[in-house]
Amino acid sequence: MTKHIFVTGGVVSSLGKGLTAASVAMLLQRRGYHVKLQKLDPYLNVDPGTMSPFQHGEVYVTDDGAETDLDLGHYERFTGIPCSHASNYTTGRIYSSVISREREGGYLGKTVQVIPHITNEIKDAIYSLDDDETDIVITEIGGTVGDIESLPYLEAIRQVRQDIGYDNALFMHITLVLYLKAAGELKTKPSQQSVGILRTIGIIPDILVCRCEQSMELEHREKLALFCNVPLNLVVEEKDVANTIYEVPLELAAQDLDVYVLERLKLHVNRLDVTDWRAMVKRFVEPKHGEVEIAVVGKYISLQDSYKSIYEALTHGGIANNVRVKVRMVESEDIEARGAEALLDGVSGVLVPGGFGDRGIEGKIAAIRYAREGGLPFFGICLGMQCAVIEFARNVCGLDAAHSMEFAPDSPHPVIDLMEEQKKITNMGGTMRLGAYPCVLTEGSRARDLYQNAKVSERHRHRYEVNNAYRDKLTDKGMVLAGMSPDEALVEMVELPSHPWFVACQFHPEFQSTPLKAHPIFAGFVAAALGDKQ
DSSP states (O other), X not given: OOEEEEEEXXXXXXXXXXXXXXXXXXXXXXXXXXXXXXXXXXXXXXXXXXXXXXXXXXXXXXXXXXEEXXXXXXXXXXXXXXXXXXXXXXXXXXXXXXXXXXXXXXXXXXXXOIIIIIHHHHHHHHHTXXXXXXXXXXXXXXXXXXXXXXXXXXXXXXXXXXXXXXXXXXXXXXXXXXXXXXXTEEEOHHHHHHHHHHHHXXXXXXXXXXXXXXXXXXXXXHHXXXXXXXXXXXXXXXXXXXXXXXXXXXXXXXXXXXHHHHXXXXXXXXXXXXXXXXXXXXXXXXXTTOEEEEEEEESOTTSGGGGHHHHHHHHHHHHHTTOEEEEEEEEHXXXXXXXXXXXXXXXXXXXXXXXXXXXXXXXXXXXXXXXXXXTOOEEEETHHHHXXXXXXXXXXXXXXXXXXXXXXXXOSOEEEEEOGGGTTOOOOTTOSXXXXXXXXXXXXXXXXXXXXXXXXXXXXXXXXXXXXXGHHHHHHTTOEEEEEOTTSOSEEEEEOTTSSSEEEESSOGGGGOBTTBOOHHHHHHHHHHHHHHO
16 A cells, blocks of 8 residues: 655744655655655645746646646655656645536535535545555645645545554654744744644644754753654754755754654665765765856746746756856846846856746846857746847847737737747636657757757747747847757757857756756756856
8 A cells, every 4th residue: 555644834834845745755765665746735726827926936847737836846856756737736626626526416416515525535636646656655735734725635634544544644744943032042832832733633743843943952852742742753853954955855864754754654664875965965065166156037036936946957057067056146127227237247157037928028138138249158948048039139130129929019020929829728827838848959059969869858838939930030140949849840949159158948947957967958057157257
């Protein structure tokens, strides 16, 4: 039988439940077990695809085209385990399924209720990852214990343990142990109250993971063990790491958290090998080539999580090149107000990521022109590639007022146009070109040299593309169409051979980068930035 681990959070949000779940999964995987991960989100959106990055952070995209919570990015980066539609369910998706079945008469005249119909649907979502090859499923419950919207999920996981048996289900609660600076001491009472809420609905945590800024003393762990009804050895400290989130699994392993999990689930404790992970962390902490600064010019800079995978992929590129990447976060609207030189002077590379809407577009275009004319390594992703084409069309091809149909429908030169299959679509949710698609790389291109392959698969999330009517005008002036869809209908990558390093892609390579295996474009971009610095 597949074993289940349920990860809940208490006291406050943003405790790092996703990082903890990913770290535990990595350790269990390194002990020889086949693990899958899943996030259950209590909001009413069917998925985060229509939500602003300011609201929810980045939208992570899986190979099968699911628009999901950003925690799935942590899952894949830490473990390499591919996620899918079954890896992220929301309240909106759960209720949509139940209501649809009710409209079809699927409940045979019964009154449809939260219990048992909604909770049964949640349980089906949890069991959807069970199969003969999967040893352990880790399910993270979004939100904070005590939130009204989380109650059906907590009831569902309580029922799961009842259904599959005590030895087959484990509850891990992540909580905050507050440090009061004025008093100079840690406080365990909020954690006690958080566990108290869980106990009122029939869930007693098996393991308590305590997030804290200061190290806990024995007295704190004893108090938590006593009042939360958790064995002392299962009160685990998760202190803020000093250098990188990739230290978290090593810190948890040092406290034998993975050993306790396996013993609690009645599974054999195999040998743990994290040699390569330790070496990777050391390369980050003690880089041979010091530091290189790269500017990320975006529309959602004020929220760190808006470009989470971008920042992590740059870190991976730094690890691959034995250099620490310092990110200069630049708001594209600020470039419109103050100019590119004022905000980009001194950086060794410029990355322009994706986004939607016309706010800050001219700032992105100005940043690209600054990088192109100054010979600065440039990397454009999704909208970043489209802006690179617009900038090149305007300032090299002489197509004044060239623009995207998304922002300027009346442009005389719409070098970026809506994809043909998108022109009849009116709904916004889940209707873009989503998921993994093949890309054929042009022989002799920098892209092909980076990948060391003629054909690759990358994940997409977009509605607009390079207008094929302008291909010849672009290539006549020196832009190379470095990557194409197999039928050559869509431009997937562009580059400038005359430039030291100028590469842009329509897809999102950041979603396939890991700390142990940096994505080749990010590795190449950081290498170019390091060369520029030197």
